[in-house]
Amino acid sequence: MSNLVDQITAGLKTWARVNSPWVIHFNSGSCNGCDIEILATLTPRYDLERFGVKLQGSPRHADVLVCTGPVTRQARERLIRIYEQMPEPKFVVAVGSCAVSGGVFEGCYNVMGGIDRVIPVHAFIPGCPPRPEAIIDGVVKLLSSLQSPAPVQPIMGPDGGKA
Amino acid sequence: MTQPIEKIETPKGERFIIPIGPQHPALKEPGHFEFTVDGETVKDATVRLGYVHRGIEKATESRNYIQNLYLLERICGICSHTHAMTYSLGVEKLAGVEAPPRAQAIRVIVAELERIHSHMLWLGVAAHEAGFDTLFMYSWRDRETVMDLLELLSGNRVNYSANVLGGVKFDITPEQAGDVLKGLDFLEGRNRHYLDVVSNDALLLGRIRGVGVMTQADAERLGAIGPTARASGVALDVRIDAPYIAYKDFQPALITETAGDLEARFKVRVREIEESIRLIRLLLEHLPEGELVARMPRRIPAGEAISRVEAPRGEAFYFIKSNGTDTPARVKVRTPTIFNMATVLSLAKGLQLADMPMILVGIDPCFSCNDRMVTVREAERAETWTWNELREHGIKVYQR
Ligand code: SF4
Numbered sequence: 001m002s003n004l005v006d007q008i009t010a011g012l013k014t015w016a017r018v019n020s021p022w023v024i025h026f027n028s029g030s031c032n033g034c035d036i037e038i039l040a041t042l043t044p045r046y047d048l049e050r051f052g053v054k055l056q057g058s059p060r061h062a063d064v065l066v067c068t069g070p071v072t073r074q075a076r077e078r079l080i081r082i083y084e085q086m087p088e089p090k091f092v093v094a095v096g097s098c099a100v101s102g103g104v105f106e107g108c109y110n111v112m113g114g115i116d117r118v119i120p121v122h123a124f125i126p127g128c129p130p131r132p133e134a135i136i137d138g139v140v141k142l143l144s145s146l147q148s149p150a151p152v153q154p155i156m157g158p159d160g161g162k163a
Numbered sequence: 164m165t166q167p168i169e170k171i172e173t174p175k176g177e178r179f180i181i182p183i184g185p186q187h188p189a190l191k192e193p194g195h196f197e198f199t200v201d202g203e204t205v206k207d208a209t210v211r212l213g214y215v216h217r218g219i220e221k222a223t224e225s226r227n228y229i230q231n232l233y234l235l236e237r238i239c240g241i242c243s244h245t246h247a248m249t250y251s252l253g254v255e256k257l258a259g260v261e262a263p264p265r266a267q268a269i270r271v272i273v274a275e276l277e278r279i280h281s282h283m284l285w286l287g288v289a290a291h292e293a294g295f296d297t298l299f300m301y302s303w304r305d306r307e308t309v310m311d312l313l314e315l316l317s318g319n320r321v322n323y324s325a326n327v328l329g330g331v332k333f334d335i336t337p338e339q340a341g342d343v344l345k346g347l348d349f350l351e352g353r354n355r356h357y358l359d360v361v362s363n364d365a366l367l368l369g370r371i372r373g374v375g376v377m378t379q380a381d382a383e384r385l386g387a388i389g390p391t392a393r394a395s396g397v398a399l400d401v402r403i404d405a406p407y408i409a410y411k412d413f414q415p416a417l418i419t420e421t422a423g424d425l426e427a428r429f430k431v432r433v434r435e436i437e438e439s440i441r442l443i444r445l446l447l448e449h450l451p452e453g454e455l456v457a458r459m460p461r462r463i464p465a466g467e468a469i470s471r472v473e474a475p476r477g478e479a480f481y482f483i484k485s486n487g488t489d490t491p492a493r494v495k496v497r498t499p500t501i502f503n504m505a506t507v508l509s510l511a512k513g514l515q516l517a518d519m520p521m522i523l524v525g526i527d528p529c530f531s532c533n534d535r536m537v538t539v540r541e542a543e544r545a546e547t548w549t550w551n552e553l554r555e556h557g558i559k560v561y562q563r
Contacts, residue, residue, distance in 0.1 A: 027192050029215050032531045033240020033321040035192065036284060040310075043287075043303035057187070075193060075214045078185055104237050107225070108218035129240065129321050 018143045020052035024062035028079050030069025033129040034096035041132040059085040070098040070111045071118050083119045093123045100124045120154030185214050192530040208511040215531045223494040239532040240321050244277045245474040247326040253470035253483040257463050264451035266330035267408035272446050273325045275439040280309040281475035282432045285527045292520040293370045305353045312346045330456030340447045347440050354436050361429040371425035375510045375522045385505045389477025391526045394431045395423035401473035425525050476527050498532035
């Protein structure tokens, strides 16, 4: 009996999460290019809100952390803190070539590399910057994977965040 | 008889500080502000920058001139063309090469389209901070028209990569020019509407008229530049003071306001969009014929060059030093926001806390290009330097 209740509540939670994910955006060293494209997805032409996605100011209310830019040494600590403040279950999306791998800034002395060097990442959206359509596609793919029996597993970079 | 209300004294030496950032809904980019408040009134303000410092200037020294073009374009995603163009102008000066007239004109067309997109973006963000989300949505919807035009010309929406050393990468065909003109017609109509909104909408004026007034003397003393300074009546525009490339033949008009408040800053930027539209039309009409790229030497001769360009936010300044190899010896970038930041800190004093987002957004801040340095002692702890420490450090380093 309790098993059934568990199953139903789990189904209900996924349904709620997938239908209205709240997103928080953090720029950990980006050039703004990705940030304005994320903002553009929320404005009338692309209108990400039609999928129920809402941009949210506080990490404590958010389900999805959207990161842009490579991680700079100074922003690293903040990124980790924001990630830790988010309630479980949480998902991380890395937007832009920089967030994926460090991009053009790989090798700069104050840059640690992509987001996955610091926190686990569920979805990578490449492009410099990715088009708004690509960002929407990435978010939708992440959401639809949550409904499948085998949801995406987060990926952590080579040195497990100890870099 | 009413009791006299007891006055509550704050203990001496105690201050109430409100920290904002580095992650905050009102900030699109990480920056950290601390406002010392007395009730609702701001008494003091400090800023801590450096969250986006990546070390680009140093990285230029280990990449060759052509690679640097793409690296420097990514200093800022909003004025990317400005950075690439300023850098190319500097390198071309070192090599003694001048871009062909057609390339110069195309550079200016892209630069002015970029100015339109940047100002419209700002208009939306500023309206959003004022709580006027309708204007935010409208201006961003219309901004997509400029993005379409930029994509039509260059193939990309943000980092257009229009420049190559010695010229530009793409041509503008007559059909494309026709499409651009059509887009501009639409934008001009919308822009007239925005000018009407920012000068007549009572609700918006309540938030911006007479708020954050900066006199001309203050603007000059604090070293403000760009539209922020022009809104206070300072006649300063690199395109006019030291015309470069096609601006020599196609002069824009200087746009200033005298009030110095937030309203004036709105008006200056909206009127600049109008001026940019006029300039692009003129250039498309008189597009010179000819080559797109001039031949550049493999090695850049040793020497030093500076180049200045009017970015959407003010003057962008590059110093490039070459030692005769294929990598630069030093590239120094000076971008506008850091100079306008001082005006935020001094204007903040005496204003309401609720006005702070508006004051900050009034300068159109761009952190990604203003974060100059950062000290990191351990892996995770970064330090803040005071102005005096920084000054002493600078003197020590450059005495050698
Ligand atoms: S991926 Fe490109 S646009 Fe995005 S932050 Fe990096 S350099 Fe900027």
